[in-house]
Ligand SMILES: [Zn+2]
């Protein structure tokens with residue numbers, strides 16, 4: 425972790441979606457500097473923002489010791505005082521979903537609350553629920569799917585703006601809807617994935633041979649054998 429100090433109110437951009445002042449201590453007249461684990465912001469928080477494709481709101485970042493002592497329910501040894509903890513929410517996404525996603529990307533400290541999720545950069549796992557800190561072993565995160573990961577990487581190379589996290593989210597679903605492959609579609613990395621699944625030389629060009637093989641594959645998988653590789657075919661192939 426790389427914790428850095430910023431003057432309170434700093435507009436320095438830490439990553440695509442986050443500026444330093446968003447992590448300022450919320451106390452009044454208690455401190456002038458903000459501690460921020462920049463690596464955590466750049467890697468984990470930004471990954472969460474990218475995953476949902478919308479603003480991730482930081483309810484609370486740094487808390488100086490004076491302010492921490494005044495916060496109801498705050499732990500005496502709160503990681504917010506080290507600048508490595510963040511209480512976040514994503515509008516329109518439930519806290520449990522955010523907690524599950526945080527778990528899936530390897531965040532070790534996660535606390536689930538009614539209206540927000542606490543995430544922090546600790547190195548050994550600790551998950552809990554609510555202010556009474558009831559320990560849980562998992563939030564039920566979906567396991568990463570390597571087939572989906574491969575698909576996402578190929579889709580990115582084909583110009584779809586999605587993260588390659590191995591989780592089949594809304595953005596992957598939307599991209600799969602657009603990535604309909606049928607006879608004559610342009611050379612693409614996604615076509616190569618189809619071709620290796622249906623047993624055709626993976627040259628990336630969706631031609632007659634590929635179409636015939638896709639029809640046979642669709643028949644085998646109880647799909648309409650139309651030779652068009654649409655959303656249902658993708659979902660079957662990726663097991664999502
Ligand atoms: Zn303060």
Ligand SMILES: [Zn+2]
Pocket residue numbers: 484504509510511542543
């Ligand atoms: Zn917190």
